[in-house]
Amino acid sequence: MEAIEAVDREINKVLNKFENFKSQRTQTLQDLIQCLEKTRTELSDAPDEDELAPSHSLIMSQTCLNIKDTLNQIAFEHKELHGNVSKVGKAIDRNFVSDFGGIMQDMMSNDKNMDKINQVICEHFLRHGMLDIAEEMIQETGLQIDETIKEPFLELHRILEALKHKDLQPALIWANENRIRLQAKNSCLEFKLHRLKFIDLIKQGHSHQLMALIYARNFAQFAHTHCKEVQSLMGSLLFVHQGLENSPYSYLLDPYLWEDIADIFTRDACALLGLSVESPLSICVKAGCSALPPLLNIKQVMIKRQCSNVWSSKDELPVEIDLGPDLRYHSTFACPILRQQSTDTNPPMRLTCGHVISRDALNKLANGNKYDTYLYFTVCSHGVADSSVPIVQWSRVSQMPNKYTFDQI
Amino acid sequence: MADLKALEHPTLKVPYELLNKRFRAAQKTIDREVSKTQIAIDDLDRCLQSSTVTVGQMKTALDGVVEKLTFLKRKSEESIQEETDAAYVCKKRIEHLKEYEVSHPTQEAQWKKKRLDRMLVEYFLRCGYYRTSLQLAEHSEIQDLTNIDLFLMSKEIEESLERHETTACLQWCHDNKSKLRKMKSTLEYNLRQQEFIELVRQDQRLEAVGHARKYFTLTEESQLSVVQRVMGLLAFPKDTSLEPYKSLLDENRWHSLVEQFRYENFKLYQLSNTSVFGISLQAGLSALKTPHCYKSDGSGKNTDCPVCSKHLNELAKDLPYAHCAQSR
Numbered sequence: 001m002e003a004i005e006a007v008d009r010e011i012n013k014v015l016n017k018f019e020n021f022k023s024q025r026t027q028t029l030q031d032l033i034q035c036l037e038k039t040r041t042e043l044s045d046a047p048d049e050d051e052l053a054p055s056h057s058l059i060m061s062q063t064c065l066n067i068k069d070t071l072n073q074i075a076f077e078h079k080e081l082h083g084n085v086s087k088v089g090k091a092i093d094r095n096f097v098s099d100f101g102g103i104m105q106d107m108m109s110n111d112k113n114m115d116k117i118n119q120v121i122c123e124h125f126l127r128h129g130m131l132d133i134a135e136e137m138i139q140e141t142g143l144q145i146d147e148t149i150k151e152p153f154l155e156l157h158r159i160l161e162a163l164k165h166k167d168l169q170p171a172l173i174w175a176n177e178n179r180i181r182l183q184a185k186n187s188c189l190e191f192k193l194h195r196l197k198f199i200d201l202i203k204q205g206h207s208h209q210l211m212a213l214i215y216a217r218n219f220a221q222f223a224h225t226h227c228k229e230v231q232s233l234m235g236s237l238l239f240v241h242q243g244l245e246n247s248p249y250s251y252l253l254d255p256y257l258w259e260d261i262a263d264i265f266t267r268d269a270c271a272l273l274g275l276s277v278e279s280p281l282s283i284c285v286k287a288g289c290s291a292l293p294p295l296l297n298i299k300q301v302m303i304k305r306q307c308s309n310v311w312s313s314k315d316e317l318p319v320e321i322d323l324g325p326d327l328r329y330h331s332t333f334a335c336p337i338l339r340q341q342s343t344d345t346n347p348p349m350r351l352t353c354g355h356v357i358s359r360d361a362l363n364k365l366a367n368g369n370k371y372d373t374y375l376y377f378t379v380c381s382h383g384v385a386d387s388s389v390p391i392v393q394w395s396r397v398s399q400m401p402n403k404y405t406f407d408q409i
Numbered sequence: 410m411a412d413l414k415a416l417e418h419p420t421l422k423v424p425y426e427l428l429n430k431r432f433r434a435a436q437k438t439i440d441r442e443v444s445k446t447q448i449a450i451d452d453l454d455r456c457l458q459s460s461t462v463t464v465g466q467m468k469t470a471l472d473g474v475v476e477k478l479t480f481l482k483r484k485s486e487e488s489i490q491e492e493t494d495a496a497y498v499c500k501k502r503i504e505h506l507k508e509y510e511v512s513h514p515t516q517e518a519q520w521k522k523k524r525l526d527r528m529l530v531e532y533f534l535r536c537g538y539y540r541t542s543l544q545l546a547e548h549s550e551i552q553d554l555t556n557i558d559l560f561l562m563s564k565e566i567e568e569s570l571e572r573h574e575t576t577a578c579l580q581w582c583h584d585n586k587s588k589l590r591k592m593k594s595t596l597e598y599n600l601r602q603q604e605f606i607e608l609v610r611q612d613q614r615l616e617a618v619g620h621a622r623k624y625f626t627l628t629e630e631s632q633l634s635v636v637q638r639v640m641g642l643l644a645f646p647k648d649t650s651l652e653p654y655k656s657l658l659d660e661n662r663w664h665s666l667v668e669q670f671r672y673e674n675f676k677l678y679q680l681s682n683t684s685v686f687g688i689s690l691q692a693g694l695s696a697l698k699t700p701h702c703y704k705s706d707g708s709g710k711n712t713d714c715p716v717c718s719k720h721l722n723e724l725a726k727d728l729p730y731a732h733c734a735q736s737r
Contacts, residue, residue, distance in 0.1 A: 001410045001510055007421060008503050014428075015496050022489045029482040033475060040471045048465030057457050060467070064454050067474075071443045074485075078439050085432050088499065089425050096418035100681060104691040107724065114536070116720040117690070121529065133544050140538045271712075280715035285525050285686070287715075288693030293411035295692060316732045321696045329714030330701040332733050339734040343700055 003095035010088040017084055025074050032067055039063070103295050118143055124281040126153035129161070152273050156266070163262050168197050171265055178272060187268045191222045191229075192261055198233060199252050202240055209240050283327065291321045337361040413506060416685055420502055420527075423556045426678045428495035433587075435488035442481040449477045501553055527551055528686035534560035535684050556678075563674050570667045573607065575600045578670060585677060594673055598632065599666060601625070602639050606657055610647045617643065694725040699733070 039060070052060075107113050118141050125134035131154070138145055155174075162170045175182060175190040182189055198219075201212040216237075219230045232249070239247035270277045298319045333342045335358035342348050348356045357365075453470040456462050509520050526549040533542035534557065542560075546552045569577040582589060582597040589596065601624040608617035621640060628636050638653055645654045675682065694716060701709030702716040703726075710717040716725050 001413065003414050004503060004506055004510075008500075008507070011496060011499050011503060015493065015500065018489060018493045018496060022486070022493070026482065026486060029478060029485070033478050033482065036471055036475050036478070040468065040475065043464050043468055043471070046464045048463060048468070050464045052457075052462045052464055052467055056467075057462070061454065061457050064450050064457070067478075068447055068450055071446060071481075075436075075439050075443045078436055082432060082436070085429060089422070089429065092418065092421045092425055095414065096421065097415050098418045098422070098679065098681070100683060100685075100688050104688060104695070104728070107687065107691050107728075113724060116724050120720050120724075130545075130548060133541060133548060136544050137533075137538065137541045140541050141536075274712055276713045276715070276718065278713075280718045280721055281690075282522075282525060284693035284697065284715045284721065285528065285689050286521065286693070287696050288689030288691070289412040289416060289521075289524075291692040291696040292415045292689060296415055316730045317695055318732065320732045320734050323696060327697065328737055329697070329711045329717070330699045330709060331737060332699055332701070333736045334733045336736075341700065341730075341733045344704075 006095055007088065007091045010084070010091045014081075014084045014088055017081055021077060021081065025077070028070060028074070032070065035063065036067075097296055100296075103292075103299055115143070119145070120281050123149070123153070124279045126150060127156075127275075127279050129157040131157070152275070156269055156273075159265065159269075160262060163258070163265065166200075166258065168193055168200075171261075172197070174269075181272055182268060185268065185271060187264075188226070189261075189264050189268045191219075191226050192257075192264060194218045194222075195229070195233060196257060196261060199236075199244075199257075202236060202244060203253070205243070206240055209237070212237065212240070287323050287327055290323055291317075294319050294321055333358075335361050410510065413509060416524075416689070417506055419531075419556070419680055419685065420506070420554065421499065422679045423559060424495060424498040424502060427559075428492065428499060430585075431488070431492045431495045435485075435492050438484050438488050439481075442477070442484050446474065446477040446481050449473045498553065505554055523549055523551055523554075527555055528684070528689065530555045530557070532684045532686040537564070539564060559674075559678060563671065566670060567667050570663060570670065573663060575604055578666075581670075588677055589673065592673065592676060595632075596666075596669055596673055599669065602635075603662060603666060605639060606642065606662070609642050610658060612647065614643055691728060694721060695728045696731050698725050698728060698730050700730065 118137070122134050122137055122143055122145055125131070125137065126149075137143070159170045159174055162168075172190075172193050175193055179190060194215075198212060198215055201208045201215055216234065219226075219233070222230060233252075236244060236247070236249040236252060239249060244250055244253055267277055276283075295317070302318075333348045333356070334340060335342065335348070336355075337357055338361050340346070340358065340360075342358050346358050346360050349359050349362050350356045449470075453474055456466050456470045509517070512520055526545060530542045530546050530551065533539070533545065534555075539561065542555075542557065546555055546557060566577045566581055569575075579597065579600055582594075582600070601620075605617050605620050605625075608614070608620055625636055625640075639657060642654050642657055645651065647658060649655055649658070672682070697714065697716045699709075699716070701711075702714060702722060704710075712718075715721050
């Protein structure tokens, strides 16, 4: 990206110049020293009281002048390097934004807020298994974290670590304990854990064949839900001798199954514990990083057009920010005519033509105002009997329930 | 890519300012040593110009010049090495930023995780949670990418100010004299005033007067009234209850000195007063905030939505909602 390229270029230039300066000028100075030392050695043979030969004098004077010139040059050259150094700074200032003022009111100056933020960060660390960092943080900040909050995270982390080391036992115990709740959520976690254990036994070859068979009894409870899979697993027993790699069942050895199980476990455990799958802090900061560039842009535009007082940070952000489908947790309805979000006082209303608009828009149409009727034409092209008559009649309006989802339309 | 432009200015600017500082120090060193060497050469020259010059004198003069030249060579090598090191820190950070562009999904997730850790380290440093930040930086291997050294240095000075010692801070003011002067900083002046107040507190009023003579003579017009009040303190006992002298003797003045130092330190390195983490968190909360998260009957809550989670819900209460012009 050109911002980075620009700064990179300048830095490379600076590094080059410094390296050159260093190698050349160190050599120059070394040469001067050696030259003087040579003269010194020549003189050391003669006794101290002797007068200096005029030829020597002349040469020495000349050398002095040379040395002085060289030194001045060195100092000057170093000074010149400043141009390159400051270009780096200029490139950084030109290509990166340094000022965040005026975008948000400062939430951080409030102590209570700081406490809540620290709680969120601490939970983030616990969730990611950075337990010693969380401990250090609790000590340094004086946070009060309930042991009951820590417990589920610690257990989650313990089981995940075991899974990373291909130890299924803790996960199996946990799945067993929570079987009923998992079944209520149609989770296939326990089955997949048993399957992995079974594959593990088969992998160990002929010696473990009997053990594998006995273990397969665990699949009995899954006979209804995972019939086909159980059948293929039993079929794989045929290939214990020659090894699964050379059989049609080689897909069972795919390492992806281990990544998958960690994922499934995290998902199901979090769902059971009422936690979100990903750390709220990560998601928030991710969203913030995507949101900042458009906000900074709009701030620039507002400053240029001198309407910065239009943006009061009380109600809504000034610009729509698309965070992508992953970061959408609530479905929202926005009236296609007025382009506003619906609220409890301004709910969506479904018309008989099938389109949905907000109640405020509906009221405007019902007023019979020609302009507003034309507005509606942009949304619905049929059902228009007469350009001067609004296509909506009160008796045919039905109200949508507040929990609006696209699927219901 | 746009988020790099928006967020990474401090990442690059701070090592740049360090490079600048080292450059200026190197230039000073080189100039100083060059002029010393030139004095030695002038001595040698003078020897040569005189009518009679012995070999002995020559030898001594030559020795002098060689010694100075060697010293110059060593000093300039050290200085340039420091400058190059600072430039390499900049380079390393640029290289890290470059990784963002070329990565594919898993690497991108890793890079973003490192970014969050970088932001958290800086947030901890700004709050003063030094041990946590050091541990986190070590855990994520991001020590080179964060400005820990800067904050640890300022931590030392802040702690000395808390102990009511002014030496370290005055040394810092001296080291950064030219830039502070450009910023029209009053920190050094305030430190001297505080020293005066401390002398009065210890009933060393004669020393206080001497101190004032030394440091308050160059007062500017705007500061005059302040100085007058401080001087007036001489006339009152240290446990006086009369304003404004009582507040001059207040211990909290040290806290405001700490804050002033922190503010000016940040300004020197072009750091803003809010951390990047704080801004991103707020922007993210705002962008995710919908009326569903705040329905009074709690019916709209989604466990995956960060704004619906307990603490963030309270934090985001005063923030603006996300703007929504299209149904999603």
